[in-house]
Every structure is written in C-alpha cells, then in structure tokens.
Amino acid sequence: NAGVTQTPKFQVLKTGQSMTLQCAQDMNHEYMSWYRQDPGMGLRLIHYSVGAGITDQGEVPNGYNVSRSTTEDFPLRLLSAAPSQTSVYFCASSYTFWTGKETQYFGPGTRLLVL
Amino acid sequence: AQTVTQSQPEMSVQEAETVTLSCTYDTSESNYYLFWYKQPPSRQMILVIRQEAYKQQNATENRFSVNFQKAAKSFSLKISDSQLGDTAMYFCASRGGGATNKLIFGTGTLLAVQP
Numbered sequence: 592n593a594g595v596t597q598t599p600k601f602q603v604l605k606t607g608q609s610m611t612l613q614c615a616q617d618m619n620h621e622y623m624s625w626y627r628q629d630p631g632m633g634l635r636l637i638h639y640s641v642g643a644g645i646t647d648q649g650e651v652p653n654g655y656n657v658s659r660s661t662t663e664d665f666p667l668r669l670l671s672a673a674p675s676q677t678s679v680y681f682c683a684s685s686y687t688f689w690t691g692k693e694t695q696y697f698g699p700g701t702r703l704l705v706l
Numbered sequence: 707a708q709t710v711t712q713s714q715p716e717m718s719v720q721e722a723e724t725v726t727l728s729c730t731y732d733t734s735e736s737n738y739y740l741f742w743y744k745q746p747p748s749r750q751m752i753l754v755i756r757q758e759a760y761k762q763q764n765a766t767e768n769r770f771s772v773n774f775q776k777a778a779k780s781f782s783l784k785i786s787d788s789q790l791g792d793t794a795m796y797f798c799a800s801r802g803g804g805a806t807n808k809l810i811f812g813t814g815t816l817l818a819v820q821p
Binding site: 679 | 710715748749750751752753756797808809810811812813814
C-alpha cells in the first residue's frame with residue numbers, strides 16, 4: 592500500500608490563481624480530511640468527508656472547496672488563492688469515524704506559497 | 707466544543723534522559739480519544755500513542771507512555787531514554803466519537819534532544 596499520497600509537494604501561486612491539491616489513499620478508508628498547518632497554530636481542520644459523495648466543513652473552510660466522487664480521492668480546491676492561504680496542507684484518512692479511536696494516517700503534506 | 711492546550715512551546719532534554727510534555731484538554735463528549743502525534747523535520751505526521759478515555763490504564767508504547775488524569779483533563783507524554791531521533795514537534799490531539807467527530811490539535815511542543 593502507498594498509504595496517503597499528496598501532490599504536488601510544493602507549489603507557488605499568484606494571488607487570484609486557482610489550483611487543486613490532490614489527495615489519494617489506497618486503504619479503502621471511509622473518512623478523509625484536509626488540514627492546514629500554520630506556525631504557532633497546530634493543525635486546523637478545513638473540510639472532511641465521511642464517505643463518497645458526503646463532505647462537510649471543518650474549522651476553517653472559507654476559500655476552499657472539496658468533493659468526494661470516489662472512496663480513494665479527496666481533492667482540495669482553491670478557487671482564488673490569497674496570501675492568507677500560504678500554509679502547509681495535510682490530507683489524512685482513517686478506516687472509519689464512528690468511534691473516534693481510529694488512527695488517522697497522514698500524507699506527506701503540500702507546501703503552498705501564495706504571492 | 708473541544709479544545710487542546712499545550713503550554714510548552716519548546717523543550718530540551720539530554721540524550722538518554724526522560725522528558726515529559728504537557729497537554730490539557732476540554733471536551734463535552736462523554737466518550738473521546740486522545741492522541742500524541744510526532745512531526746519530525748520531514749513534516750510527516752506520525753502517531754506516537756493513543757489513549758481511550760474510558761480506559762483507566764495509561765497507554766504505553768515502548769519508550770513512550772502517558773499520564774492520563776481524566777478528572778483534571780490532563781494528558782501528558784513521557785519519553786524515556788530520549789534518543790536523537792526523538793527530536794521533533796509533538797502535537798497533542800483529541801477526538802470525539804459519532805458522525806461529526808473531528809481531530810482537534812494543540813499548538814505543539816518542539817522537543818530538542820541534545821547529544
């Protein structure tokens with residue numbers, strides 16, 4: 592198993608540009624989520640999905656869109672990038688979510704710089 | 707709402723010694739789970755240890771153990787026989803159960819193991 596993969600590893604955008612951060616997992620996990628990590632703030636949840644076709648907002652959803660058309664993929668879209676979206680983005684997945692105890696597996700992260 | 711607080715931004719320990727990282731949390735959930743994640747310079751998020759709140763026994767994983775004080779809402783991580791490879795950022799996190807459970811992170815403690 593490749594686990595959780597993210598592409599690209601690093602991206603530079605100009606303000607107003609759009610892009611999609613890709614996330615895929617090959618573990619047949621129900622639950623997938625996106626976090627952003629900023630200095631001094633830990634990881635904050637952007638959006639999450641409890642299964643194909645089902646998504647919901649986390650703590651900091653503004654400026655981001657997600658969709659989950661398949662179990663494996665959970666892309667994060669920035670429609671109009673802003674400098675405040677400069678961050679490191681992590682995708683994570685777990686087998687399920689109902690009990691809360693399931694281990695979340697994290698991808699290697701995507702560094703995004705918005706100029 | 708869940709909150710997780712790590713009051714030690716940075717800590718240092720000599721190789722082979724023991725160090726304890728502090729974490730306090732607050733939650734309205736009756737059933738919840740607590741985690742410690744390690745983030746080395748590679749930025750990969752790695753699960754170190756997990757504690758189920760309904761279990762009184764403290765979790766241990768080799769050199770890593772926790773001191774879970776449920777009434778005080780405290781969840782500290784003890785690292786014994788510290789090794790240079792333990793140098794990393796450590797995040798405490800909590801997660802409730804149910805359909806909308808989310809993993810909430812603290813702001814992290816940067817641990818440096820000195821030779």
